[in-house]
Amino acid sequence: MASANSDEPSPAASTVNDDGRSEAEIEARMLELLHQFPKGISNKILDTDMPTVNKQIKVNILNELMSKGKVSMFKAAGTQELFWCLKSHPTSRIKGADNEERVVLGLIEEAGNKGIWTKDIRIKSSLSQATLNKVLKALEGKKVIKFVSSVSAPKIKLYMLFNLQPDRSITGRLWYNNENNEFESELVDLLNHQCFEMLQQQKEIAQQKQNEGPVTVRNSSFLSSKEICQVSSDMKLVKFNLTVEDIETILDALVFEGKVEKSTASDGNCNEKVKMYRSVAQPVPFASITKTPCGVCPVINKCGKVGAIQPKMCKYFNEWE
Numbered sequence: 481m482a483s484a485n486s487d488e489p490s491p492a493a494s495t496v497n498d499d500g501r502s503e504a505e506i507e508a509r510m511l512e513l514l515h516q517f518p519k520g521i522s523n524k525i526l527d528t529d530m531p532t533v534n535k536q537i538k539v540n541i542l543n544e545l546m547s548k549g550k551v552s553m554f555k556a557a558g559t560q561e562l563f564w565c566l567k568s569h570p571t572s573r574i575k576g577a578d579n580e581e582r583v584v585l586g587l588i589e590e591a592g593n594k595g596i597w598t599k600d601i602r603i604k605s606s607l608s609q610a611t612l613n614k615v616l617k618a619l620e621g622k623k624v625i626k627f628v629s630s631v632s633a634p635k636i637k638l639y640m641l642f643n644l645q646p647d648r649s650i651t652g653r654l655w656y657n658n659e660n661n662e663f664e665s666e667l668v669d670l671l672n673h674q675c676f677e678m679l680q681q682q683k684e685i686a687q688q689k690q691n692e693g694p695v696t697v698r699n700s701s702f703l704s705s706k707e708i709c710q711v712s713s714d715m716k717l718v719k720f721n722l723t724v725e726d727i728e729t730i731l732d733a734l735v736f737e738g739k740v741e742k743s744t745a746s747d748g749n750c751n752e753k754v755k756m757y758r759s760v761a762q763p764v765p766f767a768s769i770t771k772t773p774c775g776v777c778p779v780i781n782k783c784g785k786v787g788a789i790q791p792k793m794c795k796y797f798n799e800w801e
């Protein structure tokens with residue numbers, strides 16, 4: 481099963497799956513399993529428990545749970561196997577939380593990374609504005625929640641759990657500064673460099689498998705865009721949620737630069753294809769060749785073995801690096 485793409489639509493609670501269960505029932509069963517296996521559940525556990533449930537439905541439900549901040553995904557040490565586990569409930573981290581704080585926190589948690597407006601919290605909680613302000617201030621002080629401003633409505637405060645990254649609909653266009661609409665070239669350069677470094681490191685790790693043959697070395701040097709996205713997100717290089725598609729735009733730029741090779745592979749658990757990338761050594765000193773002075777020389781038509789302009793007298797060659 482592939483890692484989740486948060487831009488995919490959330491499952492409708494009323495949808496009925498092939499095995500007769502609604503997606504809400506499947507989600508409830510998944511939550512039971514997550515409680516039963518606090519260290520995490522894998523695809524194998526899910527497939528054993530619900531073999532007739534469509535894999536894409538399971539992915540969608542796990543995506544939804546992750547976007548709500550209820551579940552986190554991780555990779556088991558030393559393997560490529562993905563696991564999902566429950567995140568500790570924020571209320572359990574608040575000592576002495578009163579009922580009002582629990583109600584407000586529950587509403588904020590439910591809103592996930594899209595956040596919730598103060599007005600909606602007040603209506604749903606039936607608290608007075610003064611009480612709500614006091615509760616929000618207390619929760620902010622405990623660093624359990626935070627507020628963010630939406631690019632579409634900068635004056636409105638949207639509250640979400642402290643550890644969540646705001647949804648793209650809140651942060652605005654990717655790679656562009658929302659204030660001055662300028663292209664975030666430094667951010668792109670940072671991600672570009674980071675992605676390349678990851679692939680270089682993977683290549684070095686793969687080189688250690690020389691005794692297993694060149695095919696193994698080559699195959700081991702690939703990383704999927706999903707893996708790179710996961711590591712980049714964990715490193716918190718950016719303040720918004722990085723999607724696999726975002727990372728692929730960066731990786732594709734590296735492919736165009738000739739630094740990286742792209743391939744596809746089947747996911748193994750799903751029938752979908754995943755995009756794989758590996759660092760490649762540059763076959764020739766690319767930059768030097770492109771800087772050859774003859775390529776832009778205004779007198780190239782007059783340059784030859786005889787005459788006033790000859791390569792052996794050319795001063796540009798001495799300046800060529």
Ligand code: SF4
Nearest residue numbers: 774777780783791794
């Ligand atoms: S050798 Fe010098 S003068 Fe001749 S074409 Fe090249 S750059 Fe121009």
